[in-house]
Amino acid sequence: MDAHAMLVERSGDPDQARQLILRTWQVELAQLLTEHPDTESELRRLVEEIQSELPGGGKNWVMTNIARDHGTVYGVMGGNVIHYHQGMPSDPPTGEGPRQ
Known part of the structure; x- marks a missing residue:
């Protein structure tokens, strides 16, 4: 299991844990795009796919x-x-x- 998933699972407040981990992911993804700009279209496609699967509550x-x-x-x-x-x-x- 991924370390971030374990942090969320073991946290007393999963939503707060996700919000804190979000900052780390933003930095990691920005670094990925800086080092590999050719991955931008694939990353955008992945983000759109994930957003389409999220519940409509947002x-x-x-x-x-x-x-x-x-x-x-x-x-x-x-x-x-x-x-x-x-x-x-x-x-x-x-x-x-x-x-x-």
Whole structure:
């Protein structure tokens, strides 16, 4: 087993261990590219392949839904249904008393 994998496995906080190891990998990969610039395309392909296999939890989506005039909006993102209903605003006060 690779030494970095063992550090993560034995760590009390695997996410923190990965973050700390990440810095080392960045230095090692930069050194690899400096010494072997011809490996850049292969490394990029490997990074893209790994990124495509990662879970989608890291993706950020933005959706804007606006309901007006007694409108109803149903927004669905990532399987969650969000219902928002906006009623009509009440008439602004006129400052006058009730009409007779």
